[in-house]
Amino acid sequence: MPGYTPRAVILELDRVRKSYDGGSTFAVDEVSLRAERGQLVVLLGESGCGKTTTLKTINRLVEPTSGRVLIDGVDTVSVDAVALRRSIGYVFQGIGLFPHMTVADNVAVTTRLLGWKADRRLRRVQELLELVRLDPGDYAAKTPAELSGGEQQRVGFARALAANPTLLLLDEPFGALDPITRDGLRDDFQAIQRELNMTAVMVTHDMTEALLLGDRVVVMRQGRVLREASPPEILSDPNDPYVANLMASPRRNADRVRAMASGGDALEGPR
Amino acid sequence: MTDNIAARFAELPDLLAGHLLLSVSALLIGIAVSIPLGIAASRSPRLRVPALAIAGLIQTVPSMALLALMVPLLGGMIGFVPAFVALTLYSILPVLGNTVTGILEVDPALTEAARGVGMTDRQSLFHVELPLAAPFIIAGVRTATVWVVGMATLSTPVGAPSLGNFIFFGLQTRNWVAVVFGCVAAALLAIVLDALIRLLEAAARRRSRLLGGVAGLGLVAMVGSGLWPLAAAQLQPPVTASSLGTTAVAIDRDRLPLEGRSLTVGGKGFTEQYILAELLALRLEAAGAVVDRRPNMGSTILFDALGSGTVDVSVDYTGTIWTTIMDRPEPIERTAMFIEIAADLLREYSVLTLGRLGYENAYVFAMGRDRAGALGVRSIADLRPMAAGLTIASDPEFFGRPEWARVREIYSLGDLRTRSMDSTFMYGAVRDGEVDIITGYTTDGRIKAFDLVVLEDPLQVMPPYDAVLLLSPEAAADPAVVAALRPLLNSVSDEDMRIANMMVDVEGLEVVAAARFLYDRTTR
Numbered sequence A: 001m002p003g004y005t006p007r008a009v010i011l012e013l014d015r016v017r018k019s020y021d022g023g024s025t026f027a028v029d030e031v032s033l034r035a036e037r038g039q040l041v042v043l044l045g046e047s048g049c050g051k052t053t054t055l056k057t058i059n060r061l062v063e064p065t066s067g068r069v070l071i072d073g074v075d076t077v078s079v080d081a082v083a084l085r086r087s088i089g090y091v092f093q094g095i096g097l098f099p100h101m102t103v104a105d106n107v108a109v110t111t112r113l114l115g116w117k118a119d120r121r122l123r124r125v126q127e128l129l130e131l132v133r134l135d136p137g138d139y140a141a142k143t144p145a146e147l148s149g150g151e152q153q154r155v156g157f158a159r160a161l162a163a164n165p166t167l168l169l170l171d172e173p174f175g176a177l178d179p180i181t182r183d184g185l186r187d188d189f190q191a192i193q194r195e196l197n198m199t200a201v202m203v204t205h206d207m208t209e210a211l212l213l214g215d216r217v218v219v220m221r222q223g224r225v226l227r228e229a230s231p232p233e234i235l236s237d238p239n240d241p242y243v244a245n246l247m248a249s250p251r252r253n254a255d256r257v258r259a260m261a262s263g264g265d266a267l268e269g270p271r
Numbered sequence B: 001m002t003d004n005i006a007a008r009f010a011e012l013p014d015l016l017a018g019h020l021l022l023s024v025s026a027l028l029i030g031i032a033v034s035i036p037l038g039i040a041a042s043r044s045p046r047l048r049v050p051a052l053a054i055a056g057l058i059q060t061v062p063s064m065a066l067l068a069l070m071v072p073l074l075g076g077m078i079g080f081v082p083a084f085v086a087l088t089l090y091s092i093l094p095v096l097g098n099t100v101t102g103i104l105e106v107d108p109a110l111t112e113a114a115r116g117v118g119m120t121d122r123q124s125l126f127h128v129e130l131p132l133a134a135p136f137i138i139a140g141v142r143t144a145t146v147w148v149v150g151m152a153t154l155s156t157p158v159g160a161p162s163l164g165n166f167i168f169f170g171l172q173t174r175n176w177v178a179v180v181f182g183c184v185a186a187a188l189l190a191i192v193l194d195a196l197i198r199l200l201e202a203a204a205r206r207r208s209r210l211l212g213g214v215a216g217l218g219l220v221a222m223v224g225s226g227l228w229p230l231a232a233a234q235l236q237p238p239v240t241a242s243s244l245g246t247t248a249v250a251i252d253r254d255r256l257p258l259e260g261r262s263l264t265v266g267g268k269g270f271t272e273q274y275i276l277a278e279l280l281a282l283r284l285e286a287a288g289a290v291v292d293r294r295p296n297m298g299s300t301i302l303f304d305a306l307g308s309g310t311v312d313v314s315v316d317y318t319g320t321i322w323t324t325i326m327d328r329p330e331p332i333e334r335t336a337m338f339i340e341i342a343a344d345l346l347r348e349y350s351v352l353t354l355g356r357l358g359y360e361n362a363y364v365f366a367m368g369r370d371r372a373g374a375l376g377v378r379s380i381a382d383l384r385p386m387a388a389g390l391t392i393a394s395d396p397e398f399f400g401r402p403e404w405a406r407v408r409e410i411y412s413l414g415d416l417r418t419r420s421m422d423s424t425f426m427y428g429a430v431r432d433g434e435v436d437i438i439t440g441y442t443t444d445g446r447i448k449a450f451d452l453v454v455l456e457d458p459l460q461v462m463p464p465y466d467a468v469l470l471l472s473p474e475a476a477a478d479p480a481v482v483a484a485l486r487p488l489l490n491s492v493s494d495e496d497m498r499i500a501n502m503m504v505d506v507e508g509l510e511v512v513a514a515a516r517f518l519y520d521r522t523t524r
Helices: A051-058 A081-086 A103-106 A109-112 A116-130 A149-161 A177-196 A207-213 A231-236 A241-261 B003-044 B045-060 B061-075 B082-106 B108-116 B119-159 B163-173 B175-206 B209-235 B271-286 B299-307 B318-325 B336-350 B369-375 B379-387 B402-410 B423-431 B444-450 B479-488 B494-505 B511-521
Strands: A007-020 A028-036 A040-044 A066-070 A088-091 A167-171 A200-204 A217-223 A224-229 B261-267 B290-297 B312-319 B352-360 B362-367 B390-396 B417-420 B437-441 B450-452 B466-471
Touching: A028 A051, A028 A066, A028 A217, A040 A051, A040 A207, A051 A066, A051 A167, A051 A200, A051 B336, A081 A088, A081 A207, A088 A149, A088 B352, A103 A109, A103 A116, A103 A149, A109 A116, A109 B261, A116 A149, A149 A167, A149 A177, A177 A207, A200 A207, A207 A231, A207 A241, A207 B379, A207 B511, A217 A231, A217 A241, A224 A231, A224 A241, A231 A241, B003 B119, B003 B163, B003 B175, B003 B209, B045 B082, B045 B511, B061 B082, B061 B299, B082 B119, B108 B119, B108 B444, B119 B163, B119 B175, B119 B290, B119 B402, B119 B423, B163 B175, B163 B271, B163 B423, B163 B450, B175 B209, B175 B437, B261 B271, B261 B299, B271 B290, B271 B312, B271 B479, B271 B494, B271 B511, B290 B299, B290 B362, B299 B312, B299 B318, B299 B336, B299 B466, B312 B318, B318 B336, B318 B466, B336 B352, B336 B466, B352 B390, B362 B369, B369 B450, B423 B437, B423 B450, B437 B450, B466 B479, B494 B511
Parallel strands: A040 A200, A040 A217, A088 A167, A167 A200, B261 B290, B261 B312, B390 B417, B390 B437
Antiparallel strands: A007 A028, A007 A066, A217 A224, B312 B466, B352 B466, B362 B437, B362 B450
């Protein structure tokens, strides 16, 4: 591939399959993908396409039926599942903060499990809250119920990053937020991911989000990978009617909004 | 009234201690069993279904029956152990059910998050699931506390002293002050324990050491002070009669034959038995013994306790033993019956029938004088033609006895309507015409006081009920015990017993006063 500089492969999925019914049907069917250091790989598809299940096979929240998952070249089945999860940051779809713990305790939970000393944990919590732009003095002692949705997910990011993970998994991290909060948080997240050169896999059903954030976009349908490419490649060459239709949707919307803004008659309504 | 309350307060420390010991230990063990069981059940559906079903089934057994059943199930053991086991079983369901519900109600997204951040199953349980289930579990503990403290009042008939003694005693002797006293004491205890648990919960929720300390101290102080009389009894050397110096009883100070001996006196749950138990206790204490009084026991429970030696001395009635222990349906001649009973009890149970007290407390059919006159009834046989229109009231025990079946059959009284009620209420009910006939006790002062007519029994269907003094095998082997009780034999007349009963039931005097009266009458 011209102009391509090879970098270290952090994550590789090799023909991963997952069946919940003993092999008659597959929620994940022969999925292969790779993420290089610092890349953000987006799994894109409609609900039920197997993208979240694929994500969960990476930290063994779901055990694959067959195929291999390699992290830094090591097959994850050869590692203890609990130790594996502690080395991988995870941002949950429903945010998943523990309601009975303070913000600081939530952020520090994995470092605590890893046996970090109290003062080191405390410093790390301060660092991370600043990173996600929450004032530690204001927020550390609060409980999740006292935070807005956007603030909660900032804490969710901080928690996922706490133990210096080799890899970050994100399951629709912006899904529960209103559009304005979402845009702000998305920009901040992208800046942090770039700054830390963090390798990440993110699941979303939002085409715009996938194209704006992803270094690579993996389009899935019915458990299978339809297309895997960079956003520009995928836009210019969908290579599949379903993918083409999917990619046309954000552009169509953008065109209509633009037309409306320029005073066109894209939409006619009662005045 | 004031004396009555003062007497109740004097009894309070020991009964409160018994009540606390029973309910707190049952709760602690119940919780220690049900929380781990609940955790296991929340993890395994195969365990969950049977565990909840069995706990639910236990709950459907009426609490009184559960307590009573523990006695035969534990081989005739009475007192603390059967009450403790029953209360522990009873406390399981609320805690178990709430633990299971609490854990299952935890949002699955959070248990997945717990796994996702790298918790082991155990860490997820202790750091996430249990803290989130804690409000449910504590609610279960509070429910169990209120239930157990309340149910502990029912442990009196199985011989475990509790605040229920006030209630049972008061009910039998028409001492309503005692009943209310027992209820208020039990309710206050439940409220205070519940409040302390709530305080502990608030402390845990707010992570306040101060609040936790206060609640913890409160619990310790409450349980500690409540149990103090028991601990003090353990610590001090046995109290002797000479150091008691209470009763107006002449004591031979030089040499007390039962000095240092501990004996248990048992009694059933009605006035006459309270008085007799106290009388026996006074006798034994006068001889130097340290006496543990266990009034209010169920009839067969008391007999079993005597056989197993948990109780040393009690008074029973020949007719009761004949029908309920020996299972003999037809009565025989009075003296022959006494002799057969004495032989049988010794042979079968090693229980010694020391002798007759001298009076009889038979079941008799009694009617209001006006009603009997109007209907022209003088004997049980006269009831036959009009049986369909009449109602008879008795205690539940009597309607379960074989002699009731025989009376009904022999006098053809199958059409009589029956009403079970506590013996306390029967006399008033027949006097006021609410029922037509009752089965009263011959020694009950109210037959005379309420001007009731005792119906004749021309076919001699009702067995004689001579009061007999029974000794456990161990007590029977001790000549000093026998010697201390011997003055009571053949020395309590029907009239004296009736007077003693009236002193308590009608005049509202304390049981001890009636017992002293009999004591003096039997001391010559």
